[in-house]
Amino acid sequence: MTLDKDTIAKLAARLEAAERNREPLTKITDEYPALDYEDAYAIQDTIRASKLAAGVRVTGLKAGLTSQAKMRQMNVTEPVFGFLTDQGAYPDGGEVPFDKFIAPRIEAEIALVTHTELRGPGCHLAQVLAATDFVLPAVEILDSRYRDFKFDLVSVVADNTSAAGFVAGGRPRRVNELDLPTLGLVVEKNGQVVETAAAAAVLGHPATSVAMLANNLARRGQVIPAGTFIMTGGITAAISIARGDAITVRIQELGSVSLRFA
Amino acid sequence: MDAQEITRYGDALYAAMTGRTTIAPLTTTSPDISIDDAYLISRHFLERRLAAGERLVGKKIGVTSKAVMTMLNVHQPDFGYLTDRMMYATGAEVPASSTLIAPRAEGEIAFVLKRDLRGPGVTNADVIRATEFVMPCFEIVDSRITDWKIKIADTIADNASCGVVVMGDRAVRPTDVDLSTCGIVVTLNGEIISTGAGAAALGSPVNCVTWLANTLGARGIALEAGEVILSGSLVPLQPVKPGDNMHLALGGIGQCAVRFT
Numbered sequence: 001m002t003l004d005k006d007t008i009a010k011l012a013a014r015l016e017a018a019e020r021n022r023e024p025l026t027k028i029t030d031e032y033p034a035l036d037y038e039d040a041y042a043i044q045d046t047i048r049a050s051k052l053a054a055g056v057r058v059t060g061l062k063a064g065l066t067s068q069a070k071m072r073q074m075n076v077t078e079p080v081f082g083f084l085t086d087q088g089a090y091p092d093g094g095e096v097p098f099d100k101f102i103a104p105r106i107e108a109e110i111a112l113v114t115h116t117e118l119r120g121p122g123c124h125l126a127q128v129l130a131a132t133d134f135v136l137p138a139v140e141i142l143d144s145r146y147r148d149f150k151f152d153l154v155s156v157v158a159d160n161t162s163a164a165g166f167v168a169g170g171r172p173r174r175v176n177e178l179d180l181p182t183l184g185l186v187v188e189k190n191g192q193v194v195e196t197a198a199a200a201a202v203l204g205h206p207a208t209s210v211a212m213l214a215n216n217l218a219r220r221g222q223v224i225p226a227g228t229f230i231m232t233g234g235i236t237a238a239i240s241i242a243r244g245d246a247i248t249v250r251i252q253e254l255g256s257v258s259l260r261f262a
Numbered sequence: 263m264d265a266q267e268i269t270r271y272g273d274a275l276y277a278a279m280t281g282r283t284t285i286a287p288l289t290t291t292s293p294d295i296s297i298d299d300a301y302l303i304s305r306h307f308l309e310r311r312l313a314a315g316e317r318l319v320g321k322k323i324g325v326t327s328k329a330v331m332t333m334l335n336v337h338q339p340d341f342g343y344l345t346d347r348m349m350y351a352t353g354a355e356v357p358a359s360s361t362l363i364a365p366r367a368e369g370e371i372a373f374v375l376k377r378d379l380r381g382p383g384v385t386n387a388d389v390i391r392a393t394e395f396v397m398p399c400f401e402i403v404d405s406r407i408t409d410w411k412i413k414i415a416d417t418i419a420d421n422a423s424c425g426v427v428v429m430g431d432r433a434v435r436p437t438d439v440d441l442s443t444c445g446i447v448v449t450l451n452g453e454i455i456s457t458g459a460g461a462a463a464l465g466s467p468v469n470c471v472t473w474l475a476n477t478l479g480a481r482g483i484a485l486e487a488g489e490v491i492l493s494g495s496l497v498p499l500q501p502v503k504p505g506d507n508m509h510l511a512l513g514g515i516g517q518c519a520v521r522f523t
Binding site: 179181182183184185186193196197198199200201204235250251252253 | 440442443444445446447454457458459460461462465496511512513514
Protein backbone atom coordinates (compact mmCIF):
# COMPACT_ATOMS: atom_id res chain seq x y z
CA MET A 1 0.00 0.00 0.00
CA THR A 2 1.59 3.29 -1.05
CA LEU A 3 -1.38 5.67 -1.15
CA ASP A 4 -3.37 7.26 1.67
CA LYS A 5 -7.13 7.03 1.98
CA ASP A 6 -7.78 10.45 0.48
CA THR A 7 -5.73 9.73 -2.62
CA ILE A 8 -7.51 6.41 -3.12
CA ALA A 9 -10.89 8.15 -2.82
CA LYS A 10 -9.77 10.85 -5.25
CA LEU A 11 -8.57 8.35 -7.87
CA ALA A 12 -11.74 6.27 -7.51
CA ALA A 13 -13.86 9.39 -8.04
CA ARG A 14 -11.78 10.34 -11.06
CA LEU A 15 -12.29 6.91 -12.66
CA GLU A 16 -16.01 6.97 -11.90
CA ALA A 17 -16.32 10.41 -13.48
CA ALA A 18 -14.42 9.22 -16.54
CA GLU A 19 -16.90 6.36 -16.91
CA ARG A 20 -19.93 8.58 -16.34
CA ASN A 21 -18.81 11.35 -18.70
CA ARG A 22 -17.09 9.06 -21.21
CA GLU A 23 -13.95 11.18 -20.93
CA PRO A 24 -10.92 8.92 -20.84
CA LEU A 25 -7.91 9.53 -18.59
CA THR A 26 -4.23 8.77 -18.89
CA LYS A 27 -3.18 5.84 -16.74
CA ILE A 28 -2.99 6.74 -13.06
CA THR A 29 0.50 5.30 -12.64
CA ASP A 30 1.79 8.23 -14.70
CA GLU A 31 0.98 10.40 -11.68
CA TYR A 32 1.53 7.72 -9.00
CA PRO A 33 4.31 5.47 -10.31
CA ALA A 34 4.63 3.59 -7.01
CA LEU A 35 0.95 2.53 -7.01
CA ASP A 36 0.81 -1.18 -6.19
CA TYR A 37 -1.73 -4.03 -6.44
CA GLU A 38 -3.13 -3.34 -3.00
CA ASP A 39 -3.71 0.33 -3.85
CA ALA A 40 -5.31 -0.67 -7.13
CA TYR A 41 -7.76 -3.13 -5.56
CA ALA A 42 -8.49 -0.54 -2.84
CA ILE A 43 -9.43 1.95 -5.57
CA GLN A 44 -11.61 -0.69 -7.28
CA ASP A 45 -13.29 -1.54 -3.95
CA THR A 46 -13.95 2.17 -3.38
CA ILE A 47 -15.61 2.45 -6.80
CA ARG A 48 -17.70 -0.59 -5.96
CA ALA A 49 -18.80 0.85 -2.59
CA SER A 50 -19.69 4.14 -4.24
CA LYS A 51 -21.81 2.39 -6.90
CA LEU A 52 -23.56 0.28 -4.26
CA ALA A 53 -24.31 3.44 -2.27
CA ALA A 54 -25.86 4.92 -5.42
CA GLY A 55 -28.21 1.96 -5.77
CA VAL A 56 -26.29 -0.01 -8.37
CA ARG A 57 -26.43 -3.80 -7.94
CA VAL A 58 -23.35 -5.96 -8.24
CA THR A 59 -24.42 -8.81 -10.52
CA GLY A 60 -21.24 -10.82 -10.74
CA LEU A 61 -17.48 -11.10 -10.78
CA LYS A 62 -15.01 -11.32 -13.61
CA ALA A 63 -11.48 -12.34 -14.41
CA GLY A 64 -9.47 -10.51 -17.00
CA LEU A 65 -6.20 -10.95 -18.92
CA THR A 66 -6.55 -14.70 -18.59
CA SER A 67 -5.85 -15.92 -22.10
CA GLN A 68 -2.43 -16.32 -23.63
CA ALA A 69 -3.60 -14.11 -26.49
CA LYS A 70 -4.77 -11.45 -24.06
CA MET A 71 -1.65 -11.70 -21.92
CA ARG A 72 0.48 -11.22 -25.02
CA GLN A 73 -1.69 -8.34 -26.18
CA MET A 74 -1.37 -6.60 -22.80
CA ASN A 75 2.15 -7.82 -22.08
CA VAL A 76 1.26 -9.26 -18.65
CA THR A 77 1.62 -12.63 -16.94
CA GLU A 78 -1.17 -12.85 -14.34
CA PRO A 79 -4.93 -12.39 -14.40
CA VAL A 80 -6.80 -9.49 -12.84
CA PHE A 81 -10.24 -9.43 -11.25
CA GLY A 82 -13.20 -7.07 -11.19
CA PHE A 83 -16.96 -6.89 -10.67
CA LEU A 84 -20.04 -6.63 -12.91
CA THR A 85 -23.10 -4.49 -12.30
CA ASP A 86 -26.71 -4.36 -13.45
CA GLN A 87 -25.87 -1.12 -15.27
CA GLY A 88 -23.96 -3.18 -17.83
CA ALA A 89 -26.35 -6.14 -18.09
CA TYR A 90 -27.84 -6.67 -21.58
CA PRO A 91 -30.13 -9.44 -22.79
CA ASP A 92 -29.00 -12.21 -25.17
CA GLY A 93 -29.85 -11.06 -28.69
CA GLY A 94 -30.34 -7.52 -27.47
CA GLU A 95 -29.21 -4.09 -28.56
CA VAL A 96 -26.39 -2.32 -26.75
CA PRO A 97 -26.20 1.49 -27.00
CA PHE A 98 -22.82 2.21 -28.60
CA ASP A 99 -22.81 5.77 -27.24
CA LYS A 100 -22.74 4.51 -23.68
CA PHE A 101 -19.07 3.63 -24.11
CA ILE A 102 -15.80 5.34 -24.88
CA ALA A 103 -14.28 2.73 -27.24
CA PRO A 104 -15.89 -0.63 -26.58
CA ARG A 105 -14.31 -4.01 -27.23
CA ILE A 106 -15.77 -7.45 -26.69
CA GLU A 107 -14.44 -10.79 -25.52
CA ALA A 108 -16.07 -14.19 -25.68
CA GLU A 109 -16.03 -16.22 -22.50
CA ILE A 110 -17.41 -19.12 -20.55
CA ALA A 111 -19.34 -17.92 -17.51
CA LEU A 112 -20.38 -20.00 -14.55
CA VAL A 113 -22.84 -19.68 -11.68
CA THR A 114 -21.98 -21.15 -8.28
CA HIS A 115 -24.34 -22.89 -5.87
CA THR A 116 -21.88 -23.02 -2.99
CA GLU A 117 -19.62 -20.41 -1.43
CA LEU A 118 -15.97 -20.47 -2.52
CA ARG A 119 -13.40 -19.34 -0.01
CA GLY A 120 -9.64 -18.97 -0.42
CA PRO A 121 -6.82 -19.31 0.28
CA GLY A 122 -6.06 -22.70 -1.17
CA CYS A 123 -9.10 -22.82 -3.43
CA HIS A 124 -8.42 -25.14 -6.37
CA LEU A 125 -10.00 -26.27 -9.60
CA ALA A 126 -11.88 -29.28 -8.22
CA GLN A 127 -13.51 -27.15 -5.53
CA VAL A 128 -14.64 -24.70 -8.17
CA LEU A 129 -16.19 -27.50 -10.24
CA ALA A 130 -17.89 -28.91 -7.14
CA ALA A 131 -19.35 -25.47 -6.40
CA THR A 132 -20.53 -24.81 -9.95
CA ASP A 133 -24.23 -24.98 -10.67
CA PHE A 134 -23.89 -24.56 -14.44
CA VAL A 135 -21.77 -22.95 -17.15
CA LEU A 136 -23.04 -20.81 -20.02
CA PRO A 137 -21.64 -18.72 -22.87
CA ALA A 138 -21.12 -15.01 -22.33
CA VAL A 139 -19.77 -11.91 -24.01
CA GLU A 140 -18.04 -9.26 -21.99
CA ILE A 141 -18.07 -5.63 -23.09
CA LEU A 142 -14.83 -3.91 -22.18
CA ASP A 143 -14.32 -0.16 -22.16
CA SER A 144 -11.19 1.28 -20.65
CA ARG A 145 -11.51 4.53 -18.80
CA TYR A 146 -7.95 5.11 -20.00
CA ARG A 147 -7.45 6.62 -23.44
CA ASP A 148 -6.89 3.99 -26.18
CA PHE A 149 -6.74 1.12 -23.64
CA LYS A 150 -3.24 2.34 -22.68
CA PHE A 151 -2.69 1.02 -19.19
CA ASP A 152 -0.51 -1.16 -17.04
CA LEU A 153 -1.62 -3.96 -14.76
CA VAL A 154 -2.26 -1.90 -11.63
CA SER A 155 -4.01 0.90 -13.54
CA VAL A 156 -6.43 -1.57 -15.13
CA VAL A 157 -7.15 -3.19 -11.77
CA ALA A 158 -8.05 0.22 -10.33
CA ASP A 159 -10.36 0.72 -13.34
CA ASN A 160 -12.33 -2.41 -12.45
CA THR A 161 -10.43 -4.31 -15.18
CA SER A 162 -12.17 -2.30 -17.95
CA ALA A 163 -15.53 -3.95 -17.09
CA ALA A 164 -18.38 -2.19 -18.89
CA GLY A 165 -21.09 -4.72 -19.62
CA PHE A 166 -21.98 -8.31 -20.38
CA VAL A 167 -24.43 -10.58 -22.13
CA ALA A 168 -25.00 -14.17 -21.05
CA GLY A 169 -27.27 -16.71 -22.65
CA GLY A 170 -27.04 -19.81 -24.79
CA ARG A 171 -27.59 -23.20 -23.31
CA PRO A 172 -26.57 -23.63 -19.66
CA ARG A 173 -24.92 -26.99 -18.96
CA ARG A 174 -23.66 -28.94 -15.95
CA VAL A 175 -19.88 -29.11 -15.81
CA ASN A 176 -19.76 -32.85 -15.23
CA GLU A 177 -21.24 -33.33 -18.72
CA LEU A 178 -18.47 -31.39 -20.42
CA ASP A 179 -14.77 -31.47 -21.11
CA LEU A 180 -14.45 -27.73 -20.51
CA PRO A 181 -10.89 -27.14 -21.81
CA THR A 182 -11.59 -28.63 -25.24
CA LEU A 183 -14.83 -26.73 -25.85
CA GLY A 184 -14.35 -24.74 -29.04
CA LEU A 185 -15.48 -21.18 -29.52
CA VAL A 186 -16.22 -19.19 -32.66
CA VAL A 187 -16.66 -15.41 -32.70
CA GLU A 188 -18.47 -13.88 -35.65
CA LYS A 189 -18.58 -10.15 -36.30
CA ASN A 190 -21.18 -9.09 -38.85
CA GLY A 191 -21.44 -12.67 -40.06
CA GLN A 192 -17.72 -13.25 -40.54
CA VAL A 193 -15.60 -15.55 -38.41
CA VAL A 194 -13.06 -13.30 -36.67
CA GLU A 195 -11.74 -15.56 -33.90
CA THR A 196 -11.62 -19.26 -33.13
CA ALA A 197 -10.21 -20.78 -29.95
CA ALA A 198 -10.79 -23.39 -27.27
CA ALA A 199 -11.50 -22.81 -23.59
CA ALA A 200 -8.08 -24.16 -22.55
CA ALA A 201 -6.73 -20.78 -23.68
CA VAL A 202 -7.90 -19.52 -20.28
CA LEU A 203 -5.13 -20.72 -17.97
CA GLY A 204 -5.50 -24.28 -19.28
CA HIS A 205 -9.00 -24.58 -17.77
CA PRO A 206 -11.57 -21.81 -17.19
CA ALA A 207 -12.27 -23.01 -13.63
CA THR A 208 -8.65 -22.21 -12.75
CA SER A 209 -9.36 -18.51 -13.07
CA VAL A 210 -12.23 -18.84 -10.57
CA ALA A 211 -9.93 -20.60 -8.08
CA MET A 212 -7.43 -17.76 -8.52
CA LEU A 213 -10.25 -15.25 -8.02
CA ALA A 214 -11.27 -16.92 -4.73
CA ASN A 215 -7.65 -16.82 -3.56
CA ASN A 216 -7.30 -13.19 -4.62
CA LEU A 217 -10.49 -12.23 -2.73
CA ALA A 218 -9.28 -14.09 0.35
CA ARG A 219 -6.32 -11.70 0.53
CA ARG A 220 -8.89 -8.89 0.73
CA GLY A 221 -10.99 -10.75 3.33
CA GLN A 222 -13.75 -11.62 0.83
CA VAL A 223 -15.37 -14.81 -0.48
CA ILE A 224 -17.31 -15.77 -3.60
CA PRO A 225 -20.87 -16.16 -2.29
CA ALA A 226 -23.16 -18.98 -3.44
CA GLY A 227 -25.16 -17.97 -6.49
CA THR A 228 -22.43 -15.74 -7.97
CA PHE A 229 -22.27 -15.24 -11.72
CA ILE A 230 -18.60 -15.29 -12.75
CA MET A 231 -17.11 -14.51 -16.14
CA THR A 232 -13.97 -16.65 -16.28
CA GLY A 233 -11.99 -14.50 -18.72
CA GLY A 234 -11.67 -13.84 -22.43
CA ILE A 235 -10.74 -16.89 -24.49
CA THR A 236 -9.62 -14.81 -27.48
CA ALA A 237 -7.99 -11.44 -27.95
CA ALA A 238 -10.37 -8.48 -27.47
CA ILE A 239 -12.23 -7.41 -30.59
CA SER A 240 -12.75 -3.72 -31.37
CA ILE A 241 -16.32 -2.61 -31.97
CA ALA A 242 -17.80 0.04 -34.27
CA ARG A 243 -21.34 1.34 -34.20
CA GLY A 244 -23.66 -1.13 -35.91
CA ASP A 245 -21.50 -4.21 -35.31
CA ALA A 246 -23.33 -7.45 -34.60
CA ILE A 247 -21.54 -10.14 -32.62
CA THR A 248 -22.39 -13.80 -32.32
CA VAL A 249 -20.41 -16.19 -30.16
CA ARG A 250 -20.92 -19.93 -30.57
CA ILE A 251 -19.47 -22.32 -28.02
CA GLN A 252 -19.35 -26.06 -28.47
CA GLU A 253 -22.13 -27.75 -26.43
CA LEU A 254 -23.23 -24.38 -24.99
CA GLY A 255 -25.19 -22.81 -27.82
CA SER A 256 -24.69 -19.21 -28.81
CA VAL A 257 -25.03 -15.70 -27.48
CA SER A 258 -25.35 -12.53 -29.53
CA LEU A 259 -25.64 -8.77 -29.31
CA ARG A 260 -25.48 -5.75 -31.56
CA PHE A 261 -24.25 -2.23 -30.98
CA ALA A 262 -26.72 0.41 -32.12
CA MET B 263 4.26 -26.18 -69.45
CA ASP B 264 4.86 -29.16 -71.71
CA ALA B 265 4.58 -32.75 -70.56
CA GLN B 266 8.35 -33.14 -70.44
CA GLU B 267 8.77 -30.23 -68.06
CA ILE B 268 5.97 -31.50 -65.85
CA THR B 269 7.63 -34.90 -65.66
CA ARG B 270 10.99 -33.30 -64.93
CA TYR B 271 9.60 -31.27 -62.02
CA GLY B 272 7.64 -34.24 -60.64
CA ASP B 273 10.82 -36.34 -60.75
CA ALA B 274 12.85 -33.57 -59.12
CA LEU B 275 10.36 -33.27 -56.25
CA TYR B 276 10.30 -37.05 -55.78
CA ALA B 277 14.10 -37.13 -55.71
CA ALA B 278 14.15 -34.24 -53.23
CA MET B 279 11.73 -36.07 -50.94
CA THR B 280 13.60 -39.37 -51.00
CA GLY B 281 17.00 -37.68 -50.73
CA ARG B 282 15.92 -35.14 -48.07
CA THR B 283 17.11 -32.26 -50.23
CA THR B 284 15.28 -29.27 -51.61
CA ILE B 285 14.82 -27.63 -54.97
CA ALA B 286 14.45 -23.96 -55.87
CA PRO B 287 10.86 -22.64 -56.03
CA LEU B 288 9.23 -23.65 -59.32
CA THR B 289 7.73 -20.17 -59.47
CA THR B 290 11.33 -18.87 -59.70
CA THR B 291 12.70 -21.33 -62.24
CA SER B 292 9.47 -21.36 -64.31
CA PRO B 293 7.64 -18.11 -63.52
CA ASP B 294 4.86 -18.93 -66.00
CA ILE B 295 3.80 -22.09 -64.12
CA SER B 296 0.00 -22.28 -63.83
CA ILE B 297 -2.16 -23.86 -61.14
CA ASP B 298 -3.07 -26.61 -63.63
CA ASP B 299 0.62 -27.26 -64.36
CA ALA B 300 1.23 -27.50 -60.62
CA TYR B 301 -1.50 -30.12 -60.14
CA LEU B 302 -0.10 -32.14 -63.06
CA ILE B 303 3.35 -32.05 -61.42
CA SER B 304 1.80 -33.13 -58.13
CA ARG B 305 0.09 -36.01 -59.93
CA HIS B 306 3.38 -37.12 -61.49
CA PHE B 307 5.08 -36.85 -58.08
CA LEU B 308 2.34 -39.20 -56.79
CA GLU B 309 2.80 -41.60 -59.75
CA ARG B 310 6.47 -41.94 -58.80
CA ARG B 311 5.48 -42.89 -55.25
CA LEU B 312 2.90 -45.40 -56.46
CA ALA B 313 5.45 -46.89 -58.86
CA ALA B 314 7.74 -47.38 -55.86
CA GLY B 315 5.05 -49.48 -54.16
CA GLU B 316 3.18 -46.90 -52.13
CA ARG B 317 -0.61 -47.04 -52.04
CA LEU B 318 -3.03 -44.09 -52.27
CA VAL B 319 -5.05 -43.90 -49.03
CA GLY B 320 -6.57 -40.43 -49.13
CA LYS B 321 -6.26 -36.74 -49.80
CA LYS B 322 -5.47 -33.60 -47.89
CA ILE B 323 -6.86 -30.11 -48.15
CA GLY B 324 -4.52 -27.19 -47.53
CA VAL B 325 -4.61 -23.39 -47.42
CA THR B 326 -7.94 -23.36 -45.57
CA SER B 327 -7.15 -20.72 -42.97
CA LYS B 328 -7.23 -16.97 -43.47
CA ALA B 329 -3.66 -16.68 -42.15
CA VAL B 330 -2.22 -19.08 -44.74
CA MET B 331 -4.39 -17.61 -47.51
CA THR B 332 -3.00 -14.18 -46.69
CA MET B 333 0.56 -15.55 -46.57
CA LEU B 334 0.23 -17.14 -50.02
CA ASN B 335 -2.04 -14.40 -51.39
CA VAL B 336 -4.67 -16.85 -52.59
CA HIS B 337 -8.31 -17.15 -51.72
CA GLN B 338 -8.98 -20.80 -52.25
CA PRO B 339 -7.67 -24.03 -50.77
CA ASP B 340 -5.45 -26.62 -52.46
CA PHE B 341 -5.08 -30.38 -52.20
CA GLY B 342 -2.54 -33.19 -52.15
CA TYR B 343 -2.44 -36.98 -51.93
CA LEU B 344 -1.90 -39.28 -48.93
CA THR B 345 -0.14 -42.62 -49.27
CA ASP B 346 0.22 -45.50 -46.84
CA ARG B 347 3.90 -44.65 -46.31
CA MET B 348 2.88 -41.31 -44.81
CA MET B 349 0.56 -42.69 -42.14
CA TYR B 350 1.48 -43.05 -38.45
CA ALA B 351 -0.65 -43.95 -35.42
CA THR B 352 -1.05 -41.84 -32.28
CA GLY B 353 1.89 -42.09 -29.89
CA ALA B 354 4.25 -42.87 -32.73
CA GLU B 355 7.79 -41.67 -33.07
CA VAL B 356 8.16 -39.84 -36.34
CA PRO B 357 11.81 -40.02 -37.44
CA ALA B 358 11.98 -36.39 -38.52
CA SER B 359 15.77 -36.26 -38.61
CA SER B 360 16.01 -39.12 -41.10
CA THR B 361 12.82 -38.73 -43.17
CA LEU B 362 11.73 -35.08 -43.14
CA ILE B 363 13.34 -31.79 -44.19
CA ALA B 364 11.74 -28.85 -42.34
CA PRO B 365 8.65 -30.30 -40.62
CA ARG B 366 5.82 -28.24 -39.18
CA ALA B 367 2.82 -29.65 -37.29
CA GLU B 368 -0.83 -28.83 -37.91
CA GLY B 369 -3.89 -30.05 -35.97
CA GLU B 370 -6.82 -31.22 -38.03
CA ILE B 371 -10.00 -33.24 -38.29
CA ALA B 372 -9.75 -36.28 -40.58
CA PHE B 373 -12.85 -37.55 -42.40
CA VAL B 374 -13.04 -41.25 -43.23
CA LEU B 375 -15.44 -42.00 -46.06
CA LYS B 376 -17.83 -44.91 -46.41
CA ARG B 377 -19.09 -43.86 -49.86
CA ASP B 378 -17.58 -42.26 -52.94
CA LEU B 379 -18.05 -38.53 -53.38
CA ARG B 380 -17.97 -37.38 -56.97
CA GLY B 381 -18.30 -33.68 -57.75
CA PRO B 382 -19.41 -31.33 -59.12
CA GLY B 383 -22.64 -30.69 -57.28
CA VAL B 384 -21.61 -32.21 -53.95
CA THR B 385 -23.19 -30.46 -50.93
CA ASN B 386 -22.45 -30.52 -47.21
CA ALA B 387 -25.34 -32.96 -46.78
CA ASP B 388 -23.68 -35.35 -49.27
CA VAL B 389 -20.40 -35.10 -47.35
CA ILE B 390 -22.04 -35.90 -44.00
CA ARG B 391 -23.89 -38.83 -45.61
CA ALA B 392 -20.69 -40.18 -47.12
CA THR B 393 -18.61 -39.80 -43.95
CA GLU B 394 -18.31 -42.89 -41.79
CA PHE B 395 -16.62 -40.98 -38.96
CA VAL B 396 -14.24 -38.16 -38.11
CA MET B 397 -10.97 -38.57 -36.21
CA PRO B 398 -8.31 -36.34 -34.64
CA CYS B 399 -4.99 -36.11 -36.48
CA PHE B 400 -1.75 -34.26 -36.84
CA GLU B 401 -0.59 -33.41 -40.31
CA ILE B 402 3.14 -32.89 -40.35
CA VAL B 403 3.73 -30.70 -43.36
CA ASP B 404 7.14 -30.48 -44.96
CA SER B 405 8.54 -28.66 -47.95
CA ARG B 406 10.72 -29.98 -50.72
CA ILE B 407 11.10 -26.34 -51.77
CA THR B 408 14.14 -24.56 -50.31
CA ASP B 409 13.39 -22.76 -47.03
CA TRP B 410 9.61 -23.07 -47.46
CA LYS B 411 9.80 -20.20 -50.01
CA ILE B 412 6.49 -21.23 -51.52
CA LYS B 413 3.90 -19.54 -53.62
CA ILE B 414 0.65 -21.33 -54.29
CA ALA B 415 1.92 -23.16 -57.40
CA ASP B 416 5.02 -24.36 -55.52
CA THR B 417 3.07 -25.93 -52.69
CA ILE B 418 0.51 -27.50 -55.04
CA ALA B 419 3.25 -29.12 -57.14
CA ASP B 420 4.94 -30.32 -53.93
CA ASN B 421 1.88 -32.38 -52.93
CA ALA B 422 0.40 -29.49 -50.94
CA SER B 423 3.53 -29.60 -48.73
CA CYS B 424 2.35 -32.81 -47.12
CA GLY B 425 4.89 -34.75 -45.07
CA VAL B 426 3.32 -37.38 -42.83
CA VAL B 427 0.06 -37.86 -40.94
CA VAL B 428 -0.49 -39.08 -37.37
CA MET B 429 -3.98 -40.45 -36.76
CA GLY B 430 -5.71 -40.54 -33.37
CA ASP B 431 -7.45 -43.65 -32.06
CA ARG B 432 -11.01 -42.44 -31.55
CA ALA B 433 -13.68 -41.98 -34.18
CA VAL B 434 -17.00 -40.14 -33.92
CA ARG B 435 -19.90 -40.06 -36.35
CA PRO B 436 -20.20 -36.67 -38.05
CA THR B 437 -23.80 -36.44 -36.84
CA ASP B 438 -22.64 -36.62 -33.20
CA VAL B 439 -20.40 -33.57 -33.07
CA ASP B 440 -20.75 -29.91 -34.06
CA LEU B 441 -17.76 -29.69 -36.37
CA SER B 442 -17.73 -25.90 -36.71
CA THR B 443 -17.50 -25.23 -32.94
CA CYS B 444 -15.39 -28.29 -32.22
CA GLY B 445 -12.44 -27.03 -30.15
CA ILE B 446 -8.79 -27.94 -30.54
CA VAL B 447 -6.04 -27.60 -27.93
CA VAL B 448 -2.46 -28.21 -29.04
CA THR B 449 0.47 -28.66 -26.68
CA LEU B 450 4.19 -28.73 -27.46
CA ASN B 451 6.37 -30.33 -24.79
CA GLY B 452 3.55 -29.96 -22.27
CA GLU B 453 2.76 -26.31 -22.91
CA ILE B 454 -0.42 -25.13 -24.64
CA ILE B 455 0.79 -23.37 -27.78
CA SER B 456 -2.48 -22.87 -29.64
CA THR B 457 -6.20 -23.36 -29.49
CA GLY B 458 -8.80 -23.08 -32.21
CA ALA B 459 -12.12 -24.38 -33.45
CA GLY B 460 -13.49 -26.04 -36.56
CA ALA B 461 -14.71 -22.75 -38.04
CA ALA B 462 -11.05 -21.77 -38.63
CA ALA B 463 -11.13 -23.94 -41.78
CA LEU B 464 -13.40 -22.20 -44.30
CA GLY B 465 -16.10 -21.75 -41.65
CA SER B 466 -16.42 -25.51 -41.13
CA PRO B 467 -14.34 -28.61 -41.88
CA VAL B 468 -17.38 -29.94 -43.74
CA ASN B 469 -17.13 -26.98 -46.16
CA CYS B 470 -13.54 -28.03 -46.86
CA VAL B 471 -14.43 -31.59 -47.84
CA THR B 472 -17.30 -30.32 -49.98
CA TRP B 473 -14.88 -27.95 -51.73
CA LEU B 474 -12.46 -30.82 -52.35
CA ALA B 475 -15.10 -33.16 -53.72
CA ASN B 476 -16.24 -30.49 -56.18
CA THR B 477 -12.74 -29.35 -57.12
CA LEU B 478 -11.53 -32.90 -57.75
CA GLY B 479 -14.79 -33.70 -59.53
CA ALA B 480 -13.97 -30.97 -62.03
CA ARG B 481 -10.70 -32.86 -62.69
CA GLY B 482 -12.46 -36.20 -63.03
CA ILE B 483 -11.22 -37.50 -59.68
CA ALA B 484 -13.53 -38.92 -56.96
CA LEU B 485 -13.10 -39.10 -53.21
CA GLU B 486 -13.42 -42.81 -52.63
CA ALA B 487 -14.97 -44.97 -49.93
CA GLY B 488 -12.35 -45.81 -47.31
CA GLU B 489 -10.22 -42.78 -48.02
CA VAL B 490 -8.93 -40.49 -45.28
CA ILE B 491 -9.53 -36.82 -46.03
CA LEU B 492 -7.61 -34.25 -44.00
CA SER B 493 -9.85 -31.18 -43.82
CA GLY B 494 -7.29 -28.45 -43.10
CA SER B 495 -5.42 -27.05 -40.13
CA LEU B 496 -7.35 -25.38 -37.32
CA VAL B 497 -4.25 -23.83 -35.73
CA PRO B 498 -1.07 -22.06 -36.91
CA LEU B 499 1.80 -24.21 -38.21
CA GLN B 500 4.30 -25.20 -35.52
CA PRO B 501 7.90 -25.95 -36.58
CA VAL B 502 9.11 -29.11 -34.84
CA LYS B 503 12.50 -30.70 -34.20
CA PRO B 504 13.81 -34.03 -32.91
CA GLY B 505 13.00 -34.39 -29.21
CA ASP B 506 9.72 -32.48 -29.42
CA ASN B 507 6.51 -34.14 -28.34
CA MET B 508 3.11 -32.85 -29.26
CA HIS B 509 -0.43 -33.58 -28.22
CA LEU B 510 -3.79 -32.38 -29.42
CA ALA B 511 -7.33 -32.77 -28.12
CA LEU B 512 -10.41 -32.18 -30.24
CA GLY B 513 -13.56 -31.39 -28.26
CA GLY B 514 -16.03 -34.26 -28.46
CA ILE B 515 -13.79 -36.26 -30.83
CA GLY B 516 -10.56 -37.40 -29.21
CA GLN B 517 -6.83 -36.96 -28.94
CA CYS B 518 -3.61 -37.57 -30.81
CA ALA B 519 0.03 -37.57 -29.74
CA VAL B 520 3.35 -37.69 -31.57
CA ARG B 521 7.05 -37.59 -30.75
CA PHE B 522 9.77 -36.54 -33.12
CA THR B 523 13.17 -38.19 -33.25
